[in-house]
Every structure is written in C-alpha cells, then in structure tokens.
Amino acid sequence: MIVENMNEGILSVIGNTPLVKLTKIFGSSGFNLFAKLESLNPGGSVKDRSALRIVEDALAIGLIRPGDTIIESSSGNMGIGLAQVCAYYGLCFICVVDPKTTRLNIDILKAFGATVEVVSTSNSQTGDFLQARLDLVEKLRKEIDRSFWPDQYRNLANPMAHHRTMHEIAGALNGEVDLLFCATSTCGTIRGCAEYIRAHRLRTRIYAVDAVGSVIFGGQFAKRLIPGHGAAVRPELYQPDLADECIQVTDLQCVIGCRRLVREEAILAGGSSGAGMRGPRRSSRTGSPPTTGWCASTAP
Numbered sequence: 001m002i003v004e005n006m007n008e009g010i011l012s013v014i015g016n017t018p019l020v021k022l023t024k025i026f027g028s029s030g031f032n033l034f035a036k037l038e039s040l041n042p043g044g045s046v047k048d049r050s051a052l053r054i055v056e057d058a059l060a061i062g063l064i065r066p067g068d069t070i071i072e073s074s075s076g077n078m079g080i081g082l083a084q085v086c087a088y089y090g091l092c093f094i095c096v097v098d099p100k101t102t103r104l105n106i107d108i109l110k111a112f113g114a115t116v117e118v119v120s121t122s123n124s125q126t127g128d129f130l131q132a133r134l135d136l137v138e139k140l141r142k143e144i145d146r147s148f149w150p151d152q153y154r155n156l157a158n159p160m161a162h163h164r165t166m167h168e169i170a171g172a173l174n175g176e177v178d179l180l181f182c183a184t185s186t187c188g189t190i191r192g193c194a195e196y197i198r199a200h201r202l203r204t205r206i207y208a209v210d211a212v213g214s215v216i217f218g219g220q221f222a223k224r225l226i227p228g229h230g231a232a233v234r235p236e237l238y239q240p241d242l243a244d245e246c247i248q249v250t251d252l253q254c255v256i257g258c259r260r261l262v263r264e265e266a267i268l269a270g271g272s273s274g275a276g277m278r279g280p281r282r283s284s285r286t287g288s289p290p291t292t293g294w295c296a297s298t299a300p
C-alpha cells in the first residue's frame, strides 16, 4: 500500500521538530521568541540528531556493520539517542554512565536493549567522573572485537547533523533570525548551527548558553548538578569563534527558567532549555530585535 507522506521507520521522524512562538513570556514587548521543541524527537532530545548522523555515517563508509558493538560514554540524552538508533540498525550498544545518571535514563537505555556499565571512581580533586568513563570505554574497546566509539566530543558527524537543525530554524523564519541561543556541551549543536549561519551569511548573532562551572568557554571548573549542558573538559569540537557571546547560567537559573516555561507557556522542558531562557531575558532588556530562534532541547 502506498500512502502519501508516510514516514518510513522511526528514525525518519528525527528532526523537523516544531518551532513554536512563545506567546506569553515576553508578552507585547515586540521581542519575538521561538522555541525549537527538540523534546519531540523520538528519543526525547536534540541528541537524536547527532546519534543518527554518527551511526549512519559510520555504516555508510563501512566502519561498522549490523552486529557490531557501539560503546559511548553518556549520562543521558546521547546514550538514549544512540540506544534507539542501534536498536533500529541491529547494533549492540554499551552505554558507560556514572552514579549521577538518573534511574529513569538507565531504565530507558535498558528498554532499548542497551547494556549499561556504571563507573564508580571519580577524580579525587574535582569529583568528576569523565576520565573514569573514558577509561572504561577504552578498556571495553580493547576487549570487544568489532567495537566502535562514536566519540561525540570529536566526531565531525556531530556538528554536521546540526546544519539541518539551523536549516529548519532559518527556513521557518525566512532566514530572519537575529539571535540564536544554544546550549553547549560537546559543541556539536552550536558548531553545526554556526557553520550553517556563516555559510549562508545569515545576520544571526550566536549566544552559547553554558553552565557556571563548565570550562568550555574559559570558565573555572566547579561542581554543577544540571545534566545536558556544560563540560568538565573543553571538547575537541570547540572553536574560539563558535559564539559571538557566551552566557553562563547557574543551576538555580536553569530551574527558574524551567518553571517559567511550564508556568507561562505550558512547556515542560529540561534543564538546558531552562538555561536557554536566560539569554532572551538578558537580550530583551538591552534591545528588542524583531525575531529570534531559540534552540530548546529535551524533555524533563
């Protein structure tokens, strides 16, 4: 049976997420704010896009084939995105997490058929688990035949996936995007959007929304609780000219942003979306650009 506009397979509905004009938060200020509802990707976050592109590129060039094992370190969304893509393509997936990973994320990973390995040693000075996670990934890669590490912090397929993200935003707003507020961790999203903006000579000013305690944009490392944005080590995908400005957001400001989103717009979103709210608030005080795209990210 041929049905017009039918999606073929669950992965075909990754991307093309709705861009919604927020109607209440800035009221009649003349500041047009749009939220890109990445939580409506089938795996629940913007990371579905990176997971899909990384795996499909590796399959296309023969780096991996069905039955192989993908191993990645992730405390949440990238892991879930990879778990779904691996389940679809018949790949095994081992997700290396740490004790900060939520019970819900572990249950979702397992429901997709992933094996979950939890590290327990943190850096004695910083309390961070990143190195322990990467050490375990390396060990597993050596032990498991035909295994592949996507390395989301370095893999160029990650930013490539987000040329399309920005293409969708620019297409919906006729290219008239004054400001873009983008949560950052691996820098895949912001780098892909920035590359698209520059290649198409858009006038868009790019704001990186990072966590206080993250080192990506030169901040001091400090403990932080909200997952999603921020990084304890500067990712290899980082480039000095990725953003015109960086806004650093505290955990508390993320929570306040989430509460405003749900109370005023009835949008239930996660921490990095709450962080994203900080940028438009600041810009709306300093001027009123006519249009802005805002890249929201995940379900709570």
Ligand SMILES: Cc1ncc(COP(=O)(O)O)c(C=O)c1O
Binding pocket: 045, 046, 047, 077, 078, 183, 184, 185, 186, 187, 188, 189, 190, 227, 228, 229, 270, 272, 297, 298
């Ligand atoms: C919900 C969410 N938003 C934003 C980001 C940051 O995106 P990127 O890794 O592309 O910098 C992440 C990263 O894990 C995330 O999980």
